[in-house]
Amino acid sequence: MADHSMRQPADVDGGPILLVDDDPDDVELTLRALRRGRVLNPVIRTWDPDTALRVLRGEEGTNPRRPAISLVLLDLHLPGVGGWGLLAALQDDPQLRGVPVVVVSGSCSEAERIQCEQHGALAFLEKPLDVSKLLGVIGDLAEAGLYLVRLAA
Secondary structure, eight states: OOOOSOOOOTTOOOOOEEEEOSOHHHHHHHHHHHHHTTBOSOEEEESSHHHHHHHHTTOSSOOTTSOOOOEEEEOSOOSTTHHHHHHHHHHHOTTTTTSOEEEEESSOOHHHHHHHHHTTOSEEEESSOOHHHHHHHHHHHHHTTOOOOBOOO
C-alpha cells in the first residue's frame, strides 16, 4: 500500500486547489474533507467552467506571484458547457493540458468514469468526498510528483 503521509520537500510551495462546483453544500463538504485531510493549499472556488478557465489562464482572481494551480477538483454536472466542456478545453489548450484534474461527482456511470480518464482526468471521486479516498488520491498524486501541502500528523 502506498504511503500517503505527503512528505514534501521544504522548498516546495503548494499552489492553490481550484474547486469547480456549483452546489454550495457540496463545496462545504469538499472543503471540510480537505480540512480533515489537513490539506493546507489555498482553495479557489468557482461555480462555472468559464470562470474556472479564466482562473486557470491567469485572467481572473489570481495573483501573478501565486504558484500555478496544483489541482482541479471538478464536478461534471455544471451549468453551461459543464465539466465535460472544461475537460475538453483543458485538453485542447497546450498551456493547460498538464493541469491535474480529479473529477468529483455525485452520479456517474462506469462509462463516464472511463470517458473522464480519456479526457485527461487523473482520478474520479464520488460525492460526498470520503477523506480516506481523498487522501489516497493525494498520495497517488504525490508519488507522481504533484505535491499538495499537508499538516504533519
